[in-house]
Amino acid sequence: xxxxxxxxxxxxxxxxxxxxxxxxxxxxxxxxxxxxxxxxxxxxxxxxxxxxxxxxxxxxxxxxxxxxxxxxxxxxxxxxxxxxxxxxxxxxxxxxxxxxxxxxxxxxxxxxxxxxxxxxxxxxxxxxxxxxxxxxxxxxxxxxxxxxxxxxxxxxxxxxxxxxxxxxxxxxxxxxxxxxxxxxxxxxxxxxxxxxxxxxxxxxxxxxxxxxxxxxxxxxxxxxxxxxxxxxxxxxxxxxxxxxxxxxxxxxxxxxxxxxxxxxxxxxxxxxxxxxxxxxxxxxxxxxxxxxxxxxxxxxxxxxxxxxxxxxxxxxxxxxxxxxxxxxxxxxxxxxxxxxxxxxxxxxxxx
Numbered sequence: 001x002x003x004x005x006x007x008x009x010x011x012x013x014x015x016x017x018x019x020x021x022x023x024x025x026x027x028x029x030x031x032x033x034x035x036x037x038x039x040x041x042x043x044x045x046x047x048x049x050x051x052x053x054x055x056x057x058x059x060x061x062x063x064x065x066x067x068x069x070x071x072x073x074x075x076x077x078x079x080x081x082x083x084x085x086x087x088x089x090x091x092x093x094x095x096x097x098x099x100x101x102x103x104x105x106x107x108x109x110x111x112x113x114x115x116x117x118x119x120x121x122x123x124x125x126x127x128x129x130x131x132x133x134x135x136x137x138x139x140x141x142x143x144x145x146x147x148x149x150x151x152x153x154x155x156x157x158x159x160x161x162x163x164x165x166x167x168x169x170x171x172x173x174x175x176x177x178x179x180x181x182x183x184x185x186x187x188x189x190x191x192x193x194x195x196x197x198x199x200x201x202x203x204x205x206x207x208x209x210x211x212x213x214x215x216x217x218x219x220x221x222x223x224x225x226x227x228x229x230x231x232x233x234x235x236x237x238x239x240x241x242x243x244x245x246x247x248x249x250x251x252x253x254x255x256x257x258x259x260x261x262x263x264x265x266x267x268x269x270x271x272x273x274x275x276x277x278x279x280x281x282x283x284x285x286x287x288x289x290x291x292x293x294x295x296x297x298x299x300x301x302x303x304x305x306x307x308x309x310x311x312x313x314x315x316x317x318x319x320x321x322x323x324x325x326x327x328x329x330x331x332x333x334x335x336x337x338x339x340x341x342x343x344x345x346x347x348x349x350x351x
Contacts, residue, residue, distance in 0.1 A: 013037060013312055015280050023201070024282045024311050031306040037289065038277075041297040043094075044190075044197045045183035045243065046273030048254070050174040053077060056254075056270050059085035060295035063256045063270055076100035093189040094182055102226045103181055106172040123211040130204060133213060137237050140217040144237065147224040151232060167225040170218060175271075177219040183243045183274070184223070187234045196276040203248035203338075216244060249337055250279040252298065253318070283337070284313035285321045285329050286345035313343070326350065 012031055018024045031037070048056045054068040058078035062085075069079040071086055076097055080086040089095055128136070147167065150160035187194045207213040223235045251274050255266025278298045281289060289312050290303045306312065315321050316337060321329050326349040333341050 010038070018282075023280055024313075025280050027306045027308055027310050027312060029308050031302045033302050033304045035302045037300045037302060037312070039297050039299040040275055040277040041295075042193055042196075042275065042277055043182075043296060044186045044193050044274045044276050045179055045247070046254070046271065047175055047179035047182075048271040049269075050178075052270045054079050057081040057085050059089040061254050061270065061293075062295070063258075063268075065258065073097075073100075075104065077104040094185045094193070096181075096185050096228070096231070098228050099181055099185065099231060102228065103172070103177055103222075106168065106177075106222060106226060123209045125210050127205050128207055128210050128213050132210075133205065133207065136213055136217060137241065140220065141237055143221060144224055147221060148232065151224065151229065164225055167221050170222070172222050173215040173219055176215050177222055179247075179272075180216075180219055180223060180240060180243060181227075184227075184231060184234050184239065187239055188231060193276065197246050197274065198242070200246045200250050200276065200279055202242075202245040204245070206244040206248035216240065247274055250274060250276075252278060252293075254293070255318075257293065281312060281314040283316040283333065283341065284311075284343040284345065285315065285317070285326075285341060286343060287313050287315040287321075289314045 010028075012027065012029055012035070013025050014028050015023055016026055048058065048061070052063070054072070055066055056063050057069060057080050058073075059080060062081040064081075069081050071080040071083060072078070073080070073086070077100070078089070080089065090097060143163075146160065146163055150156045150164050153160065156164070183194075183197075186197075207216065220235070220237065220240045224232065227235060251272045253269050254271045254273060256268040256270055257266045258268070275298050278291075278300075281291075281300070288303050288306050288310070290301045291314050292299050292301075300314070317324070317329065317332065324332075326346055330341050330346065333339060
């Protein structure tokens with residue numbers, strides 16, 4: 001399979017299928033230590049956690065030790081570190097101020113609740129099965145059809161109006177819905193970028209608990225009930241489910257960058273994003289590729305000299321692998337990424 005369009009052609013590496021780990025990136029020539037291999041700022045979807053909205057620039061993700069940014073979009077709920085970032089954000093085709101305002105408006109009509117917390121007891125239950133997932137989405141689609149009919153009607157019936165009121169009165173799950181929205185805008189306004197999402201590896205069971213599945217469906221209904229009508233055709237169960245399946249193993253955390261560790265670069269996780277072209281590096285507990293985020297751009301360098309034909313790997317553990325035992329690393333990788341690590345370091349430490 002050829003490389004995705006956004007992973008630009010390079011004379012020094014290539015994306016190839018592998019027998020053991022899906023796609024991987026391989027050196028096509030000798031790469032000296034320190035070589036900048038790749039950088040990308042294409043984000044199909046991202047979210048800044050609600051608790052950081054006032055402190056993190058919605059455009060470049062700049063964070064200044066918890067200080068609130070003064071430039072605010074009060075209606076849409078975003079903060080910016082500069083007027084330039086605010087202008088760039090408003091001009092980006094995968095942003096829509098009207099849609100953001102509609103989502104933010106949910107907070108003004110919804111009852112107060114704790115849906116933004118992890119207090120739901122269903123969080124402690126095992127991951128739902130594929131059968132349970134399909135059944136939940138089938139039931140959700142029955143409600144979704146009624147919402148679409150109500151939104152598309154010039155004069156909704158009394159039961160339709162009541163349904164919309166009930167949906168909008170349900171407290172929104174902010175971190176879920178504000179991640180789903182930019183993905184839907186990508187589908188609507190940047191089909192080529194969404195095409196790159198579609199060829200990423202999928203996770204069959206992307207929901208970590210029944211509560212997570214419920215939150216995804218609740219946000220789907222919220223979007224149908226309040227998003228601008230031109231976006232309605234793109235708000236489908238298939239698109240929402242695809243986003244979850246592709247995001248499960250491919251998102252990058254947005255760290256605060258207050259540490260200079262050559263890895264995640266931060267002590268606080270501010271949110272996460274789906275940088276499609278940055279999702280092809282496989283993992284190694286002894287990585288030969290170093291990554292660093294500069295604003296919205298992820299950059300990747302050779303951590304050491306790399307030989308032709310060698311796999312180019314980052315660490316999924318963000319630098320923590322340096323001080324972890326083999327068992328600790330393998331346990332965390334199995335829990336979060338569902339694979340048994342067989343990298344060179346793990347193999348050597350097993351002997």
